Amino acid sequence: MMNIDDIITAREKMMGTVHQTNLEYSSTFSKLTNNEIYLKLENLQKTGSFKVRGAFNKVHSLTDEELKRGVIAASAGNHAQGVAFSASALNIPCTIVMPKGAPISKIQATENYGAKVVLEGETFDDANNYARHLQQETGATFIHAFDDEGVIVGQGTIGLEILEQLPDVDAVVCPIGGGGLIAGIATAIKEINPNVKIYGVQTSAVPSMKRSVAERNPIMVNALPTMADGIAVKKPGDKTFEIVQNYVDDIVLVDEMEIARTMLLLLERNKLLVEGSGAAALASLIYGKLPLENKNVVCLVSGGNVDVNFISKIIERGLVESGRYSTFKVILNDKPGELEQLLHELAVTDANIRRVIHHHAGKDVLPGYVQVEISVETRNKAHIEQIDWMLKEKYMHVEFI
Incomplete structure (x- = not known):
């Protein structure tokens, strides 16, 4: 069986080729989670991930x-x-x-x-x-993606770096797909300092390792669509499952909305482009899934390989979920000045209009009326509620999308 000496040897082998990635302290996420949060930036690794x-x-x-x-x-x-x-x-x-x-x-x-x-x-x-x-x-x-001792040993080099970069680390939070990453890190850290807590995070769309640990046997789960494709593994490995059972303290789940919001936060606050699986660990802390408070916590940002076409979708989805972007439909009389009046009333609320579309035909549009679809930038959900109240006071058939 692999051990800490194998991981040390692997680290020596990859020196000069594989980067030792930075461990970056984040004051933003520390305040949000009431912990001291450090991000292990494997999204800046060669090839864009820890793999x-x-x-x-x-x-x-x-x-x-x-x-x-x-x-x-x-x-x-x-x-x-x-x-x-x-x-x-x-x-x-x-x-x-x-x-x-x-x-x-x-x-x-x-x-x-x-x-x-x-x-x-x-x-x-x-x-x-x-x-x-x-x-x-x-x-x-x-070359198996995770259920191979050579692969697990290679991923374990991250654990050695964490212990050197933050000797007083209390907990490490790591995304889990097949389990190779957390198995390697947990082996390295627990064999040197068993007091450090190791937590795994999976997407609720594919909770294979969490379900397997609960049933004490690697099992296959049904996979739902997820933006965290890097951890969308329906069945964990036999080797990784055994290590996770021995060394990982708990596994929690995050959903798609939590992942999307965290991706946006990392991009906006820390200027880090992170893929869905790379945001999962931090999402678990932001949304209170782990029993950690006032601890030195390392979150694995496991990768940053995001399809360019997907970035705009994540940004829009994150903005909608955080109450900073909204779309609604309203029925107006189809005559001059009606749209101008609506836009003026929106301007009074400080909503920034991004798009206006007229629908002169539709099941809800009677002759002499027009349905207007408007997308606006907003400050937060309270701002959207203010707009909703204003519109419903003045207009019939208001629908927020």
């Missing part, structure tokens, strides 16, 4: 015969880039199977490292099954 650590350690531990056959892996995106980067450094063939819905940015980045990308299935588990099939056909060496 390169495990992939690099595993690939550079292969025999010459295994390297000759090339490597193959399945990934939602981040492990793909880590394996492709590591394979390109050794100039060996690399095939990556990714789910069909993988972000375009992750697909392109993987191809840019020289890997052949095959799109198969709807989830990581589908892609993983197909990659196993290809591996049997080609004889390539399979």
Whole structure:
């Protein structure tokens, strides 16, 4: 079984190639959570996520015969880039199977490292099954995304860095998909300082590790759509499950709204572009999922590979959820001056108008009337309630979307 000496050896192996990422104190999130919050910025790691650590350690531990056959892996995106980067450094063939819905940015980045990308299935588990099939056909060496000791050991190097950067750390909060990241970190930290609490965070859309721990056996769960594709794993690994059982103190869940709001907060307050899985750990603290107060807490920001087309959707969704953007429909008389009067009344409330659309036809629009759809920037939910009250006092058929 792997141990702390293996993790120390892995760290020596990757020095000069894999970054030691910064541990950044955040006064904003410390105030929000009533803790001292430190962000471990693996979103600034080479290839944009922590995954390169495990992939690099595993690939550079292969025999010459295994390297000759090339490597193959399945990934939602981040492990793909880590394996492709590591394979390109050794100039060996690399095939990556990714789910069909993988972000375009992750697909392109993987191809840019020289890997052949095959799109198969709807989830990581589908892609993983197909990659196993290809591996049997080609004889390539399979690099598992999480359930492999070499990969787990590589991820554990983060734990060593945390203990050096913050010796008096009280707790570490880490996202969980298949469990490779938290298994490595927990092994490193608990074997050096067992008093440090280790907490895992999953999306409520795919709570595979939490359910497995509750049932004391790795189980398959149904996967709902989630923006946290990096932790959307329907069944944890056998090796990672055993380590999590031994070393992880608790696992909590966050939902899609909490993830979206946290992504927006990280972008707005800390100028950090973070993917859904990378925001999950911090979301659990912001929304009070963990019994921590006045503690030195490290949150793993595990990755920052966000599809550019997805960023605007996250920003808009986060603004809506925080009460800073709203859309409503109102029925007006279809005559001059009606719209001008409505816009004036909105201006009095200090709402900033972003979009106006006229609907002259529709099931709720009678002859002689027009339905106006207006999107506005607002300060908060109380501001939206003020606008709602004002509109319903003056107009019929007001509907907030």
